[in-house]
Amino acid sequence: MTQQAEPAVTTPPAPGPSKETDGRTQQRPLALRLLARPEVGVFLGAVAVLVFFLITAPPVRDGSSMANILYQSSTIGIMALPVALLMIGGEFDLSAGVAVITSALTASMLSYQLTMNVWVGVIAALVVSLAIGMFNGWLLVKTGLPSFLVTLGTFLILQGVNLAVTKLVTGNVATDNISDMDGFDQAKALFASSFEIGGVNVKITVVWWLVFAALATWVLLRTKYGNWIFAVGGNKGSARAVGVPVTFTKISLFMLVGFGAWFVGMHNLFSFNTVQSGEGVGQELIYIAAAVIGGCLLTGGAGSAIGPVFGAFMFGMVQQGIVYAGWNPDWFKAFLGVMLLGAVIINLWVQRTATRR
């Protein structure tokens, strides 16, 4: 993987098909150059999984089944995007799964206990989520500790706080139902509604997922901030030397994960009306997995925003495809692991073949 180790400031990996007069890559055919892009491998992997289940599980061919798979993928995918950006920036966040629940709990309890319009809770939850991200980023930059330790700490803190505060405030370990409160219907329309396309019921989160993915791709490839992300993930020292605001970039990336946690948290709250405080544990690994499958390097400096979209889709496809195919549920997790490993290996093989010679 040495090709990613060069200083990324001036040459973010594969920024677009335009500049190719480097002298080393120009002779390579278009197909191979395309295959070398981080998202192409996962795209092929996702297609392979899709075709596999289209053949083995007839119900998947139905449009509404695909909508269901896309819904599951979107709730993973919306979080996988900021997690991927953070990972390109050289860090990762173990607290992302429980942070989703923290956000949902904050919004629910605040509006319920103070009998406020739910939007008050929604805004407060956004502030809390961004603050958690800021805390993670600030502590990381300030102490220089690895993100594994910092976010493992936040993960445990949030897990405990979720439980203890919910119990303290509501007297139970789940929040109260807020579905009859003012503003609920508007918030539900934004975060958890659905609409019909050709007789198929599509969830709004799928739309948001694609919008966020487009936005993230644009930021990553076309803005100065996008270059900063590649730079701090590639080599922090040289990035700083050429004037990249490393501290700002890292903290803002963690806050971006906070934003994602808020969004998914609001979806959970407004589609299920109540939240159990023990949820969310383990989800962080699924977000990270979707980003890694999507071609983001665990060591930072390389990746894309569109890759994790396919990564999340692959996850949703495998998880529901197993059910559609009607396989023995005892093997569920083993199937999931095998399919994912298989997809990642295809991904890796495609990239190796493409970048060889």
Added chain:
Amino acid sequence: MDRYYPRSRRMASVVAVAAAATLILAGCSSSSGGKEAEESAEGASAGKANTPRMTVALVTHQSPGDTFWDIVRKGAEAAAAKDNIKLDYSSDPNAGNQATLVQSAIDKKVDGIAVTLAKPDALKDVISKAKAANIPVVGLNSGVSEWQKLGLMEFFGQDETVAGEALGKRLNEAGAKKAVCVVQEQGNIGLTQRCDGVKKTFEGSIENLNVNGTDMPSVKSTITAKLKTDSDIDYVVALGAPFALTAVQSVGEAGSKAKVATFDLNKELTGAIDKGDIEFAVDQQPYLQGYLAIDSLWLYKNNGNYMGGGEAPVLTGPAFVDKTNVETIDKFAAKGTR
């Protein structure tokens, strides 16, 4: 006077901001629902015993944030308050860690221990240590077939298999043909026993479906997916209240005709039974398990009593909650004690 001017102006702006904030917040208050609509919820209380203060440890295999265990704990706390008992609650889903928690209760020389036996073998040694230290031990919730072998005095709970069997019979009465049993935690023995129990008595066909219990959107998608693959499914059996409520959404989304039944209650669930979204729930009365376990230790210490005569377990379930009796239970569920 002049130099006070800036300060008073600052004061004025602070007041203005506070006033504005108050106004904004007041404007945002919800006219329906919320805390103001909630009735004052007080737990059951029955006076207080004048017996000497004693300490009892309750050690469970609860995983954090589960509504079910919260109700067990509330029952235990109510009994402790009534009996002048100091209750030490601790829990760990890992059996080895749970054994360590029992050991620390022994080290603290408590007057009694109530323990769940999700993995009886792991607790065997530590329970015999408690007996050697002359500390009475009772069991609750899980371990109905093991408690006597381990030498516990009494047991309070439901036989998960028996509860499953009862639910299976109920499905037969409802004329169900094909059911799916939704397991929110793959490999959990109690949950497996419930599904197995249903399988034993249910005359139709039933299969298990594993879902990721820590991620509700995924639970919803998976149940929807299952219902889509098989339109013959006419009953979804959930093993916990929050998952039953999610299953109702899945049924709607899949356009399925399936009905939903569940194990265990919470305050949302009684409302759903009342509305007819959920057909019935098997209630093992977790509050009663916590309450009786603690109360029994008080009775033993102060009067030498054994509930169940030291021979038979005291069964707290399966009790059915459906449209016919949900009204009486609803108000207790709202308090979080049913």
